[in-house]
Amino acid sequence: MLSAEIIAIGSELLTPEKTDTNSLWLTARLNEIGIDVKLKTIVGDDGARLEETVKDAMRRSDLVITTGGLGPTEDDITRHFTANAVGRELVYHDEIEQHLRERFRLWGREMPEINKRQAFVIEGAEILPNPNGSAVGMYVEMDGKMLAILPGPPRENQPMFNEYVFPKLQAVSGDVFVRRRMLKVSGKGESAVDEVAAPIYTAYPNVQTSVLFNKSEVEIHVAATADTADKAQAIADELAEKLAEALGSAVFSTHGESMEEVVGKRLAALGQTVAVAESCTGGLVGERLTNVPGSSAYFIEGAITYSNEAKMRTLGVPAEILDSHGAVSAQCAEAMAAGMRAHAGTDHAISVTGIAGPDGGSEEKPVGTVFLGYAGPSGVKSVKFVLPGDRYLIRWRSSQAALDYLRRQLGK
Amino acid sequence: MLSAEIIAIGSELLTPEKTDTNSLWLTARLNEIGIDVKLKTIVGDDGARLEETVKDAMRRSDLVITTGGLGPTEDDITRHFTANAVGRELVYHDEIEQHLRERFRLWGREMPEINKRQAFVIEGAEILPNPNGSAVGMYVEMDGKMLAILPGPPRENQPMFNEYVFPKLQAVSGDVFVRRRMLKVSGKGESAVDEVAAPIYTAYPNVQTSVLFNKSEVEIHVAATADTADKAQAIADELAEKLAEALGSAVFSTHGESMEEVVGKRLAALGQTVAVAESCTGGLVGERLTNVPGSSAYFIEGAITYSNEAKMRTLGVPAEILDSHGAVSAQCAEAMAAGMRAHAGTDHAISVTGIAGPDGGSEEKPVGTVFLGYAGPSGVKSVKFVLPGDRYLIRWRSSQAALDYLRRQLGK
Numbered sequence: 001m002l003s004a005e006i007i008a009i010g011s012e013l014l015t016p017e018k019t020d021t022n023s024l025w026l027t028a029r030l031n032e033i034g035i036d037v038k039l040k041t042i043v044g045d046d047g048a049r050l051e052e053t054v055k056d057a058m059r060r061s062d063l064v065i066t067t068g069g070l071g072p073t074e075d076d077i078t079r080h081f082t083a084n085a086v087g088r089e090l091v092y093h094d095e096i097e098q099h100l101r102e103r104f105r106l107w108g109r110e111m112p113e114i115n116k117r118q119a120f121v122i123e124g125a126e127i128l129p130n131p132n133g134s135a136v137g138m139y140v141e142m143d144g145k146m147l148a149i150l151p152g153p154p155r156e157n158q159p160m161f162n163e164y165v166f167p168k169l170q171a172v173s174g175d176v177f178v179r180r181r182m183l184k185v186s187g188k189g190e191s192a193v194d195e196v197a198a199p200i201y202t203a204y205p206n207v208q209t210s211v212l213f214n215k216s217e218v219e220i221h222v223a224a225t226a227d228t229a230d231k232a233q234a235i236a237d238e239l240a241e242k243l244a245e246a247l248g249s250a251v252f253s254t255h256g257e258s259m260e261e262v263v264g265k266r267l268a269a270l271g272q273t274v275a276v277a278e279s280c281t282g283g284l285v286g287e288r289l290t291n292v293p294g295s296s297a298y299f300i301e302g303a304i305t306y307s308n309e310a311k312m313r314t315l316g317v318p319a320e321i322l323d324s325h326g327a328v329s330a331q332c333a334e335a336m337a338a339g340m341r342a343h344a345g346t347d348h349a350i351s352v353t354g355i356a357g358p359d360g361g362s363e364e365k366p367v368g369t370v371f372l373g374y375a376g377p378s379g380v381k382s383v384k385f386v387l388p389g390d391r392y393l394i395r396w397r398s399s400q401a402a403l404d405y406l407r408r409q410l411g412k
Numbered sequence: 413m414l415s416a417e418i419i420a421i422g423s424e425l426l427t428p429e430k431t432d433t434n435s436l437w438l439t440a441r442l443n444e445i446g447i448d449v450k451l452k453t454i455v456g457d458d459g460a461r462l463e464e465t466v467k468d469a470m471r472r473s474d475l476v477i478t479t480g481g482l483g484p485t486e487d488d489i490t491r492h493f494t495a496n497a498v499g500r501e502l503v504y505h506d507e508i509e510q511h512l513r514e515r516f517r518l519w520g521r522e523m524p525e526i527n528k529r530q531a532f533v534i535e536g537a538e539i540l541p542n543p544n545g546s547a548v549g550m551y552v553e554m555d556g557k558m559l560a561i562l563p564g565p566p567r568e569n570q571p572m573f574n575e576y577v578f579p580k581l582q583a584v585s586g587d588v589f590v591r592r593r594m595l596k597v598s599g600k601g602e603s604a605v606d607e608v609a610a611p612i613y614t615a616y617p618n619v620q621t622s623v624l625f626n627k628s629e630v631e632i633h634v635a636a637t638a639d640t641a642d643k644a645q646a647i648a649d650e651l652a653e654k655l656a657e658a659l660g661s662a663v664f665s666t667h668g669e670s671m672e673e674v675v676g677k678r679l680a681a682l683g684q685t686v687a688v689a690e691s692c693t694g695g696l697v698g699e700r701l702t703n704v705p706g707s708s709a710y711f712i713e714g715a716i717t718y719s720n721e722a723k724m725r726t727l728g729v730p731a732e733i734l735d736s737h738g739a740v741s742a743q744c745a746e747a748m749a750a751g752m753r754a755h756a757g758t759d760h761a762i763s764v765t766g767i768a769g770p771d772g773g774s775e776e777k778p779v780g781t782v783f784l785g786y787a788g789p790s791g792v793k794s795v796k797f798v799l800p801g802d803r804y805l806i807r808w809r810s811s812q813a814a815l816d817y818l819r820r821q822l823g824k
Contacts (some may be wrong), residue, residue, distance in 0.1 A: 012624055012633070016440035028428035030419065037426045039461050042452040045622075049472060053717055058470065072603045073623055074610070109802065112603040132801065140646075155802060174739065175747045191604050211427065221429070276716070282702025283695025287714040290694025293770055293803060300723035303713030304688070304698040306707075310756065314713065314726075357707055391705060 002173055005057040009069035011044035019351035022067045022154060029161065031223070033169060034176025035063065047084075054085035058145050063169065065161075068152030070135035072115040082149055083122045085143055090120040097318075100134055107310065107393040122149075128164045132156045141166065150178040166399045176225065181234035181240035182256035185247055186404045193247065200242050207239055215393065217252075217259070252407060259403045260288040261359070267298035267348075267374045268412045274406065275344035276302040276348050277315055277351040279327065279337040280370065284399040285352060301344040305336065314341030315354060328353050328365055330382040334371030340373040347378040352402045354387075356394045370398045372405045413637065413648055414447045414585055416794065417469040421481035421490050422457035423575055424562060434479045434566060438573065442705025445581060446637055447475065449576045457487040459496075461514045466497035470557050475581065477573075479616070480564030482547035484527040494561055502532040512546055534561075536755065540576045558584075577721040588637060589642035593652040594668035595632040597659055598816045605630045605761040607657065612654050619651055626811035628804065629664075629671070665817055671815045672700040678822045679710035679760075687756035688819065689748040690719065691739065696811040697764060713756040727751030740765050740777055742794040745785030749794075753787040760788040762818045766799075768806045782810045784817045 006027070008020035020042050027037045038061055043050050050069075057064040064183050069078030084088045096119040102275050104111040118135055121127055133156040137366030138149040148165045151155040183204075185193050190213040190374045197220060208223040222239050227234035228291040244251045267274060276285045283360045286302035289295055296368040303314050308327055316339040317332055341349035354370030361367035368387040374380065383405060418439070420432035432454050439449045450473055454460050459734035462481075467632050469476040481490030495502045506661050507622035508531040516523040530547055533539055540549030540560075545568040550561040560577045562569040597605050602625040607631060620635045630653055636648035656663045679686060688697045698714035701707055715726050720739055723729040729747040737743045751763035766782030780799040788791065795817060799809045 011620075011622055012438065014452065015633075016436050017445065019433065019436060021431065024428050024431060027426065031428065036761065038456060038458055039424065039465070040454040044450060046450055052468070053451070054470075056464070060464075069623070075622055079731055106468075107602070108604075109604075112601070112607055114603050135524065149786045151533045155805060210429065274619070278695070278698075280494070280702075282711070283690070283708075283714055283716065284697030286690075287699050287720075288694070290692075290716070290718060291807070293805070294717055299694070299718045301726065302714075302716030302718070303726075304695065304702070304716065306702060310713035313755070314715075392703070395703070404481030406492070 001176060002062040003060075003167075003315055004022070004035050004065065005041070005061045006029055006041045006065040007041045007043060007050075007057060007066045009050060009066055011075065013042045013068075014044045020067075022152065022157060025154065025158060026065060026067075026161065029166060029280060030169070032178050032238035033173040033181070034178060034225075034271055035169060035173055045077055047077050047081045049124050050077060050081040051085045054147070057303045058142070058147060059084065060261075061145075063146045063148070065148045065150065065165075067150050067157055067211050068252055070118065070149070070151045072112070072117050072134070076117070079117070079120050079122070082138075082147070086122065086140060086147065090281035091123050093119050093121050096121070096136060099269050101233050103134060111240060115147060124294070125149075126164075128160050130156050132159060134391050136165070139168070172191045175227050177227065177229040177232040178223055178225050178358070179219045179229060179236045180224075180237045181222045181254070183243055183247070184220075184242060184250050184253035184259075185218040185220065185250045186216070186259070186400065188247075189213070190216060193220065196246050197243055199244065201239060201245060204235065204239050209233060209239070212408075216397040249408070252404065258288075258408070263403050263407050263410070264289065264292045264295055264298060266291040268294070268408065270410065272347035273300050274350070275296050275300050275340045275346040276402075277349065278302065278304050279306060279311070279353040280356045281352045281399050281402070282306060284395055285350070286403050288291055288399055288403065300346050300348070303340055303343075311336060315343065319335065326365075328355055328369055328371060330371050330384060333382040334375070334380050335373075337373030337375035338380050348374070348406060349360050350374050350402050350406045352396070352398050354398055356398070358391060370394070370396050370401065371400075372402050374409055376409055378409070413588060414474040414581075414611065415450045415472075416442055416447050416475040416477065417451045417453070418449060418569055419453045419454055419455060419462075419465055419469060419478045419787075420564075421462060421478055422486065425454045425480075426456045429764040431540035432479075434564070434569060435756050437566065437570060438477060438479075441573065441578060444580070444589050445585045447581060448589050457481070459489050459493045460607035461521050462495045462803070463493040463783065465576050466494050468560070470497065470559060475555075475558045475560070477560045477562060477577075479562050479569055481548070482530070482561070482563045484546070485819050486522070486735055488529070488761055490561060491529070491532050491534070494559070498534065498552060500535040503535050506532050508533070508539070508548060515546060525676075537561075538576075542568055542572055543700075544571060549576070551580070553806070556715070570683070584709050586649065587643040589639065589644045591641060591648045592636075593634045594669075595650045595652060595655055595659075595663050595669065596665035597630040597673070598628070598664050598812065599633065599660045600630060600662050601625070602630050602761050608658050609655055613659055614653060616647065616651050619647060621651070628809040652767035661820065664816060671812055672704050672823060673816050674708060675699065675819050675822070676704045676707055678819065680706070682822065684822075685710050685712050685714050686760045686762070687752045687758040688814075689724070689761065689785075690714065690716050691718060691748070691763075692763040692768045693807050693814070694718060694763045696807055697762070697814050700811055700815065703808045712758050715755075716750060725747060727755065738777075740767055740781055740783060742783050742796060745783035745794040746787070746792050747785075749785030750792045760786070760818060762786055764810050764814045766806070766810055768803045768810070770803060779807050782806070782813065784814050784816060786821055788821055790821070
């Protein structure tokens with residue numbers, strides 16, 4: 001089994017506000033092919049410590065991955081001190097500079113001179129292209145050890161790792177295969193899920209199963225180990241299917257898809273359309289639905305009717321409802337959904353109206369009170385929740401409940 | 413200025429699901445008295461690596477803090493290997509065992525034999541009592557260096573640090589105070605900001621300044637050190653003001669506020685209102701504006717006009733504009749903003765229409781092409797961007813550019 005160390009570079013990661021999260025994703029990917037992460041280091045813009053850390057890691061472990069510190073400024077020290085650590089020179093690559101100049105030109109900007117620094121590469125290193133940013137990565141093999149130097153932003157280092165580093169590791173990691181499945185469950189707590197799931201997963205001793213609560217859903221992570229990828233996958237699949245069956249319709253995702261992906265796929269398969277009318281979520285439900293590529297096939301329109309006037313003007317909510325029941329009511333939620341569906345001419349419409357806080361709660365309707373409305377071929381209806389959490393969480397959980405409410409109308 | 417390293421111990425911290433967070437709290441406490449955290453390490457239940465890590469840290473830094481690995485089981489390796497690292501023996505303390513037995517008795521249980529391990533302490537170390545758990549901490553001074561060995565659970569290590577370690581550090585750290593400011597800049601890259609900022613901040617040798625790019629904005633972090641808190645604050649403020657002046661209107665935040673907070677504060681101060689019309693951002697601009705508590709004072713309404721029909725139906729965008737210029741055009745953005753403002757009756761309206769990808773791009777209008785529209789007292793106008801990134805980033809950067817466009821219309 002190969003051993004790895006991950007080194008995150010950047011003084012911001014040594015402040016009280018920030019922590020390294022790149023290593024979590026990298027660890028998951030490495031674990032998949034049986035590579036064990038033995039140590040993680042977070043080092044600031046301190047050349048001597050970085051150099052020593054890389055040297056020590058290269059001595060102790062088969063694989064060393066660094067993230068960050070490849071930007072163009074003075075405090076981006078990774079190029080210089082990783083080169084020192086492996087005892088090689090930095091070499092200037094004109095083709096990288098030309099590529100950078102072209103990138104800046106496409107954005108209509110001139111390349112600042114300091115970006116030239118990003119054209120220096122460790123002698124003999126393989127250059128790892130970065131379509132998503134200006135910093136190229138590097139890969140060095142030396143004395144049977146591997147060193148991968150990746151940029152810090154996840155949207156740059158993850159594709160780079162997947163495309164250029166992972167295949168090399170796979171080739172040397174041997175016959176240890178780990179395959180994962182992830183189920184997501186809505187409307188049940190962590191312990192309620194575990195009560196159903198534990199009797200099933202404890203019968204699989206070669207599978208690592210964990211049940212985690214994440215903002216508004218419970219995730220069940222299943223990781224099966226075997227000596228072939230197919231065997232590991234088959235075990236993971238078997239357990240996942242058993243768990244999904246036992247938990248029933250509360251399981252909204254059987255392959256880790258997000259709620260908006262699940263709803264979108266279902267709408268696309270049915271050839272049906274949806275519109276949303278939002279008050280307290282302020283656009284979050286629309287934002288989540290349209291975050292899925294191809295969502296224009298089924299998402300037609302949304303209305304963020306934050307004020308009472310907007311609810312009347314745009315959705316035709318009757319003034320009497322607002323006067324006698326208030327904007328946060330079943331009646332208002334139903335009128336919003338029905339009004340939205342009529343306006344947009346869609347198959348389905350959902351609505352959200354509630355009190356996200358921190359102010360605006362009352363004894364009768366405390367902060368967290370949310371009504372969801374639905375209008376569709378089967379008619380108009382609504383449901384009430386009182387959701388825990390701060391403003392951010394109440395809005396997030398409202399959007400999740402709204403999407404889940406829609407999901408349950410769309411059938412299996 | 414004293415330097416510190418933090419070592420978190422435990423294999424669970426090397427899984428894809430968990431990361432060390434104790435160090436964030438410890439870093440904040442250390443920074444308060446001017447102690448700089450230079451490096452953080454996360455090491456699993458691997459004795460050799462732990463011993464080497466502690467040795468290296470003691471050589472490089474004035475203060476080393478370890479957290480975790482003090483439990484009673486086989487994989488709690490901290491006592492043994494920190495003792496090795498400082499070259500001392502572990503000594504058995506009968507009074508700790510008696511105290512543990514008493515603790516268990518109070519819970520109505522017999523002490524398991526393995527808990528005896530927790531009665532071993534590094535020779536010459538000060539024992540740090542733990543009222544909240546069974547593991548005592550240790551404090552060692554050696555060759556002018558300090559080593560604090562704390563348990564992992566925050567409810568155990570934080571009170572222990574506060575009561576026994578912090579006072580010692582305060583006594584040796586002298587009168588060192590650190591105060592921070594953060595500026596945020598939009599519409600400029602990291603290197604362009606640094607070109608303006610570096611000549612200014614390099615004249616402040618007692619201030620640590622870092623320039624970071626974060627999704628769609630550049631952050632300038634300023635941390636000033638002085639012998640009183642007031643002096644440190646005055647220096648941080650002085651530098652922050654100079655940087656803000658040099659960078660001009662590109663600086664949208666001088667105390668770390670988000671773009672939506674800045675825009676919201678400005679609208680509230682002016683007593684003016686806004687509405688948004690969104691296509692490619694799908695509700696994100698509305699979601700961000702309404703994420704600010706109290707936003708109902710100025711945010712009236714939003715329209716997520718994802719389809720062409722919605723743009724015509726809800727915002728009155730003329731069919732001719734969509735036919736001859738397309739939905740992603742300056743004309744459409746302006747018609748969306750003007751239509752939204754007329755519909756909602758607000759002081760200002762902004763609109764976003766663009767191609768977020770991954771599909772839908774063309775030679776003339778590649779993925780990332782975004783038009784922002786504005787309608788307000790000064791008239792109707794628009795601006796074009798070609799934004800880099802994937803779907804997520806293009807949508808995020810579009811929302812940021814739209815909010816920034818609005819900000820620039822609201823005056824100083």
